[in-house]
Amino acid sequence: QMELCPKWRVDITRTVKLRGLPFKTQKKDVQQFLNGFHVRPGSIHFILEGANYHVGEAYVELESQAEAERARAECNRKYIGNRYVEVYLAQTQIAFDRKDAKLHLPSPAAASRVVLALQQKL
Numbered sequence: 001q002m003e004l005c006p007k008w009r010v011d012i013t014r015t016v017k018l019r020g021l022p023f024k025t026q027k028k029d030v031q032q033f034l035n036g037f038h039v040r041p042g043s044i045h046f047i048l049e050g051a052n053y054h055v056g057e058a059y060v061e062l063e064s065q066a067e068a069e070r071a072r073a074e075c076n077r078k079y080i081g082n083r084y085v086e087v088y089l090a091q092t093q094i095a096f097d098r099k100d101a102k103l104h105l106p107s108p109a110a111a112s113r114v115v116l117a118l119q120q121k122l
Contacts (some may be wrong), residue, residue: 014068015061015090023054038063
């Protein structure tokens with residue numbers, strides 16, 4: 001089990017999970033994807049495997065639960081580049097490294113287990 005210190009926990013009542021992101025997606029791409037929604041400053045969190053391998057998922061904390069619900073309704077299956085992105089309401093508490101706002105998974109096997117566990121709860 002990998003410890004992330006210091007930790008920052010998202011408020012899942014106002015957080016959406018984005019799945020299917022192009023692997024080179026940056027924070028500015030997510031901000032543009034969620035244009036018109038109130039994204040909390042510093043609240044775009046990518047899930048990475050190993051040092052920097054993007055697995056195509058992110059958590060984004062919005063200003064309110066209503067904003068998260070509206071983003072899910074209006075942005076689900078919208079495109080970033082040539083890939084459509086699925087938008088879910090987050091239902092799993094997750095902690096991110098405060099320094100880089102990314103969840104680092106230690107290996108492909110661990111990444112598969114964590115992502116599968118998260119997907120089963122969503």
